[in-house]
Amino acid sequence: MMHRNIAPATRHAAPLFVGSDFCRVPAFGRNHPLAIPRVSAVMELCQVLGWLDEGSFRHARPASIERLAIFHDRCYVEALREADARGSVQPEVRARHHFGNLENPLFPGVFERAATAVGGSILAAELALEGRAVFHPAGGTHHGRPDRASGFCYFNDPVFAIGALLERGAGRVLYVDLDAHHCDGVQDAFAGDDRVLMVSIHEADRWPHTGAADDRGSGNSRNLPVPAGFNDSELRCLLDEIVLPAGAAFGPGAVVITCGTDALEGDPLSRMALSNGALWDAVDALISLTGPAVVLGGGGYNPWTLARCWTGLWGRLSGRDIPAALPPEAQLVLADLECDLVEDEDLKCEWFKALADEPNVGPVRAEIRDLVARQAKGSTNELA
Numbered sequence: 001m002m003h004r005n006i007a008p009a010t011r012h013a014a015p016l017f018v019g020s021d022f023c024r025v026p027a028f029g030r031n032h033p034l035a036i037p038r039v040s041a042v043m044e045l046c047q048v049l050g051w052l053d054e055g056s057f058r059h060a061r062p063a064s065i066e067r068l069a070i071f072h073d074r075c076y077v078e079a080l081r082e083a084d085a086r087g088s089v090q091p092e093v094r095a096r097h098h099f100g101n102l103e104n105p106l107f108p109g110v111f112e113r114a115a116t117a118v119g120g121s122i123l124a125a126e127l128a129l130e131g132r133a134v135f136h137p138a139g140g141t142h143h144g145r146p147d148r149a150s151g152f153c154y155f156n157d158p159v160f161a162i163g164a165l166l167e168r169g170a171g172r173v174l175y176v177d178l179d180a181h182h183c184d185g186v187q188d189a190f191a192g193d194d195r196v197l198m199v200s201i202h203e204a205d206r207w208p209h210t211g212a213a214d215d216r217g218s219g220n221s222r223n224l225p226v227p228a229g230f231n232d233s234e235l236r237c238l239l240d241e242i243v244l245p246a247g248a249a250f251g252p253g254a255v256v257i258t259c260g261t262d263a264l265e266g267d268p269l270s271r272m273a274l275s276n277g278a279l280w281d282a283v284d285a286l287i288s289l290t291g292p293a294v295v296l297g298g299g300g301y302n303p304w305t306l307a308r309c310w311t312g313l314w315g316r317l318s319g320r321d322i323p324a325a326l327p328p329e330a331q332l333v334l335a336d337l338e339c340d341l342v343e344d345e346d347l348k349c350e351w352f353k354a355l356a357d358e359p360n361v362g363p364v365r366a367e368i369r370d371l372v373a374r375q376a377k378g379s380t381n382e383l384a
């Protein structure tokens with residue numbers, strides 16, 4: 001791999017928040033981990049804090065079928081559109097394209113909602129190239145496959161964000177995925193494309209069971225599977241020892257980050273234990289590598305930790321100070337949230353009162369040291 005160092009570009013334009021009316025509409029029916037308020041709660045919190053005005057918000061529009069068909073198989077795109085319009089899915093279509101099941105349910109508006117996540121990520125990429133950070137929390141559907149839905153993802157909007165940046169002259173794009181699950185759909189989409197460096201930190205031994213430490217894709221992927229209980233000190237170690245040096249050496253013209261909140265302590269579907277401040281610091285450090293930055297959402301199934309994390313992330317991106325305590329109107333937004341997957345006795349007081357978690361500083365365990373050593377060895381082998 002060619003290594004070149006470039007000075008970080010200046011980010012001269014104001015940060016933007018991309019969203020759509022779909023963010024406010026309940027989705028995924030009932031009894032689905034994503035049937036919780038997510039981006040709507042983030043937008044409400046940002047609004048009551050005075051952090052989201054008209055000037056910093058941009059509306060996403062759905063990507064066209066032609067656009068979707070650049071990555072997805074046209075017959076899959078058409079099948080999802082038709083099933084949504086009809087309100088039912090035929091068994092052979094369900095078997096072929098993996099939607100209309102418990103994992104990837106058919107619910108009213110699913111096609112336009114998924115197409116709007118793609119449109120939002122393309123818009124975010126275009127706006128980022130003006131030299132700014134753009135936050136699109138409804139994005140981050142990193143499991144979507146060309147011909148099928150997977151892992152609650154119908155399309156793959158990060159693929160379109162990266163594609164739009166490349167198409168418009170970003171040169172090289174660094175993609176960093178901090179979600180608790182491996183970004184299998186993104187890794188496979190850019191296999192063999194050395195304009196993209198993909199780095200994923202995800203929980204080991206968890207679905208989709210890809211992204212092992214020695215999996216370098218076609219040479220342009222770095223996978224860092226971490227043990228349960230992954231703490232802030234361990235994230236800092238991986239960033240300083242692997243992710244930031246590899247990212248800087250790659251010389252990206254833009255960065256795309258998927259910041260799933262399922263990597264936080266308290267998520268019901270995973271067992272990582274980061275504090276939200278650790279994710280905010282990671283995003284800050286990654287976007288300082290270059291000018292244009294697209295920050296996507298991703299997974300996250302605890303509505304309290306999600307709403308506080310992404311609200312604080314937008315606060316940090318847009319230069320706000322994180323308040324020590326939330327004003328009463330903001331506390332009301334958090335008090336209104338509900339989630340069947342989180343037991344009442346697991347609710348933490350700070351989830352209702354403040355944005356920032358207590359930092360989870362801890363030992364850097366042997367598994368993390370081993371990852372650092374393996375990556376160093378892998379790089380040496382590559383150079384040899």
Ligand SMILES: [Zn+2]
Nearest residue numbers: 179180181299
């Ligand atoms: Zn996830």
